Amino acid sequence: MDRVLTAAGLPPGVVYVRDLLSGDEEEDIRDRLDAAEWSTTLKRHVQHFGYLYDYRARAVTADAYLGKLPEWLEALASRLVMYGYFADLPDQVIANEYLPGQGISAHVDCVPCFGDTIVSISLLSPCEMIFRERSSSRSLAVLLHPRSGVVLKGAGRYDWTHEIPARKSDVVGGTRLDRGRRISLTFRKVVRATGTPS
Template sequence: MTTSNPACSLPSMLRPGPPNSDAGCSITAIATTTDVERSPIRSSAAPPLPIWALSATARLHRDRQLNERADQVIVNEYQPGQGISAHVDCVPCFGPEVAAISLGSAYTMDFLDPDTRVRIPVRLEAGSLIVMTGPSRYRWRHAIAPRKSDMTPRGRVTRGRRVSVTFRTVLG
């Protein structure tokens, strides 16, 4: 994800509607989901990170959430009813840590063991950070079911708009 204007901020990138046409900001896809999950990507293909992403990855590193500074950031928006299929982020493409900040509505992410089919739901609250390393990075698949509400200990909770900001290190 890159911005055409280095002054574009994360809050402006997260407003509803078309990607910040009024501020001259745009979101550019580097690779499709299929590309990211299945084939290595060239680090030379990615343009530099915007200022807000550099600040965020520096803080994640400084706060010891990541051992290395991420050099790739993807921003995805999910509306109620949308989800992501079970997957492991591309192993030959990305380093040993994947971090994601959830903004907007809380959602439940499921971690699935590919051998036993055990499912562990993890509630991603607004503003939360999840860091996947070790088995959660390389073995367990993660998914968000495409539904409009989640069952929680407080009962059924309706989903709203969620924005995920994912930080990774490109290998190669």
């Protein structure tokens, strides 16, 4: 599939997939999210589905259970399983809204909280994601196109951080790309713990 990229330009265990969604699906997701309430507790706006992630404690607890994913997100989660990106159905999704100039600092998604696969789908605007190897100074960048997905597994999940630099444009191949409003959907599987609802 030529829309799937696994190359020297990406960390081991990272797969980049173009056109994971159609344009109509992208618009539908944006409209569904905008019809709901965006949380303003962070600098960027977020919505949680399945479980609430506690950014301060870096934890997901049993009392953070919000209920099953809505049907439209469960359908997307099932597609990710069908494509072989997840072995089990993801049950937690965070929608992040990024306005030009906003980003997210370098991080590894909470290891005790979530399983071995993370999938992030980009909507609306391109932006650059930077990967940094934790044991060296090595860094790699990938341009995330609208409707694309990034799959993090193995070393790409645990041994490399990923970030969206907080800037209003990206320079890729000598060309400046202005950012617009971007939304990401991050799919994860919560690691079961005592007292966590099934």
